[in-house]
Amino acid sequence: MSETTGDARIRGAVEVLLSEIGEDPAREGLARTPERVARSLRFLTSGYGRDIDDVLNNARFSVNCTEMVFVRNIDFYSLCEHHLLPFFGKCHVAYVPRDKVVGLSKIPRIVDVFSRRLQVQERLTNQIAEVIHEKLDPLGVGVVLEATHLCMVMRGVEKQNSFAMTSAMLGSFREDGRTRMEFLNLLNRRGERAAAAEPLDAAVGGCLAAAGDR
Numbered sequence: 334m335s336e337t338t339g340d341a342r343i344r345g346a347v348e349v350l351l352s353e354i355g356e357d358p359a360r361e362g363l364a365r366t367p368e369r370v371a372r373s374l375r376f377l378t379s380g381y382g383r384d385i386d387d388v389l390n391n392a393r394f395s396v397n398c399t400e401m402v403f404v405r406n407i408d409f410y411s412l413c414e415h416h417l418l419p420f421f422g423k424c425h426v427a428y429v430p431r432d433k434v435v436g437l438s439k440i441p442r443i444v445d446v447f448s449r450r451l452q453v454q455e456r457l458t459n460q461i462a463e464v465i466h467e468k469l470d471p472l473g474v475g476v477v478l479e480a481t482h483l484c485m486v487m488r489g490v491e492k493q494n495s496f497a498m499t500s501a502m503l504g505s506f507r508e509d510g511r512t513r514m515e516f517l518n519l520l521n522r523r524g525e526r527a528a529a530a531e532p533l534d535a536a537v538g539g540c541l542a543a544a545g546d547r
């Protein structure tokens with residue numbers, strides 16, 4: 334199916350949605366809404382079309398140090414796959430290189446590739462960790478995501494659990510307590526939001542592990 338046909342079908346679907354919720358798709362304010370929704374949806378899900386090797390292209394460098402690389406407070410925006418509503422927050426990535434590093438600016442782009450899809454927070458966390466593990470072959474990698482889920486906040490469901498943290502630890506971050514502690518200590522040196530947050534690995538609420546739907 335060509336992009337154009339696909340976009341036309343999205344526009345048609347949005348028109349149906351507007352009618353079904355009791356709106357008039359023909360009224361002035363909504364006339365171009367289906368087109369805008371189609372365009373924004375394409376952008377918000379553009380991660381499906383991205384190849385991680387293109388993103389990393391020419392940005393991997395050989396090193397002979399094994400100090401931890403830590404990139405924190407990467408903004409990310411994603412859509413929960415259960416409600417198509419945003420969840421968003423901060424992503425923190427650390428890895429201990431074996432012999433390769435990637436340009437620091439590439440880490441947020443890796444996050445974008447996986448966040449611009451329909452997601453659940455745990456899978457997003459794991460995919461970021463796994464792709465770094467696969468592409469850089471580091472000694473270990475750790476990823477922590479903290480996010481607010483609008484599907485919880487806006488619908489008034491379990492408001493207290495609408496903020497969630499997830500983590501993925503691979504290699505030395507999983508096997509070596511000292512590496513993991515170094516990462517967690519760096520993470521905790523952050524300011525009041527982290528201090529007030531749930532302990533790591535305490536994934537709570539939201540679309541996290543939501544087996545069914547509410």
Ligand SMILES: [Zn+2]
Nearest residue numbers: 413416484540
């Ligand atoms: Zn949701």
